[in-house]
Amino acid sequence: MRRPDGLLNHNLLGEDKGPQDACGVFGVWAPGEEVAKLSFYGLYALQHRGTESAGIATSDGERILIFKDMGLVSQVFTEGDLATLKGNLAIGHCRYSTTGSSTWVNAQPTLRPTKYGTLALAHNGNLTNTGDLAELVQKLEGSATSMSGITTDTEIMTALIALQNEKNVEASALAVLPQLEGAFSLVFMDEHTLYAARDRHGVRPLVLGKLETGWVVASESAALDIVGAAFVREIEPGEFIAIDKNGVRSQRWAEAQPKGCLFEYVYLARPDTTIAGSGIHKTRVAIGAQLAQEAPAEADLVIPVPESGTPAAIGYAKESGIPFGLGLVKNSYVGRTFIQPSQTIRQLGIRLKLNPLREIIEGKRIVVVDDSIVRGNTQRAIVRMLREAGAREIHVRISSPPVKWPCYYGIDFATKAELIANGLEVEEIRRSIGADSLGYVSLDGLIAATQVASDRLCSACFTGQYPIRIPEDMSEGKLRLEITEVHGH
DSSP states (O other), X not given: OOOOOOEEGGGSSSSOXXXXXXXXXXXXXXXXXXXXXXXXXXXXXXXXXXXXEEEEEEEOSSOEEEEEEESOHHHHOOHHHHHHOOSSEEEEEEEOOSSSOSSGGGOSSEEEEETTEEEEEEEEEEESOHHHHHHHHHHHHTOSGGGTTOOSHHHHHHHHHHHOOSSSHHHHHHHHGGGOOEEEEEEEEOSSOEEEEEOTTOOSOOEEEEETTEEEEESSHHHHHHTTOEEEXXXXXXXXXXXXXXXXXXXXXXXXXXXXXXXXXXXXXXXTOEETTEEHHHHHHHHHHHHHHHSOOOOSEEXXXXXXXXXXHHHHHHHHOOOBOOOXXXXXXXXXXXXXXXXXXXXXXXXXXXXXXXXXXXTOEEEEEESOOSSSHHHHHHHHHHHHTTOSEEEEEESSOOOOSOOSSSOBOOOGGGOHHHHOOHHHHHHHHTOSEEEEOOHHHHHHHHTSOGGGEEOHHHHOOOSSOOOGGGGGGGGHHHHHHHHHO
């Protein structure tokens, strides 16, 4: 029996939500294959990018079927659901909300009728001119009420493409893409063709892969590996591709101005993914080595905050000559739960996710390597936990610079006020979390480890220099379209 989705249990505990990922998108064109199952496993590989809802749309050449629900990919779909989604092509999506609240109506893919068939669309990223585009949709539809319920930038893009007076979906998409500002990696489809597009800055990743019988598009190369597709190339910033029985067609809709997200290298992407030719695991190990040079510590043991801190901790240990060990055990099964924790459990907080190995830690001077500090609550809880387990000294090392600015391009960090580094210096943060010392990798050190030129990266969350203009209404946050709607009533 299917149940409505609950809440992310470790986010209920008053502890720190880490940086929430943007979303994962997946598309496949493969006649004769079970495209719904391929999409399911592709989304399964991209689950880390969004855990609120998941959906798959398929087409058999005549009609598009769609199934979506709240929850993890494994919770949303049964074998029976996937068996009903027959077809030659499919798109899939796993969501973390960055525009629009976390509700069923906002789950993706979005669906819209057009004069030349049906359009289904899935999106990773965040537009920055959503308000202007919403007004444009209203004008095109000719009714203020018809926008009711549209509270995501994805819905707005879908509506815009559907409302164009062009000869087909492809021409409509190419008319709309230049009007979109911000970060977007899109997969979309009509009854016969799979499409993909990437914003001119290439903020969020998107890759193309080859199956024996067709083609795959996905947020990360790891998803290609999982479904047995060979990596072909990244879809370029400002590129539009169409895939049908004639193969892959590509065209530029905008000149590339690359600004890839630096935080993908630190945390967002899976370690077994490759971005811009750099293996993410190898990059994170290099960041850890850089961190050891910039922020050395006298200690007996280097431990990671699993899993995201592990590659950097390996690099730190190797470079510093301090032994690497596992001092915190992660519960891999903490995800969504349907049960509200009791007050007693709530007080345990982070122990739902992490528990210390006392025999490893007791009496030792420990270096703890983590990927980032957002609000500081997680690190405070970890330091307290390690002290209770008998650690003699705790030196916290972070494999990214201080996060001081919110992201408007598809990562939900926190508001500016909630970012601990926005108001406090490093020494004040150290005192706040209770560590014996605290060190971050420098921005230059981080960029050097990625082996990507700094002018091809977006580092706005560290520097406050946003490469894509941020309008004032962005301050209203992810619910701004819902706020507008309430005002309208």
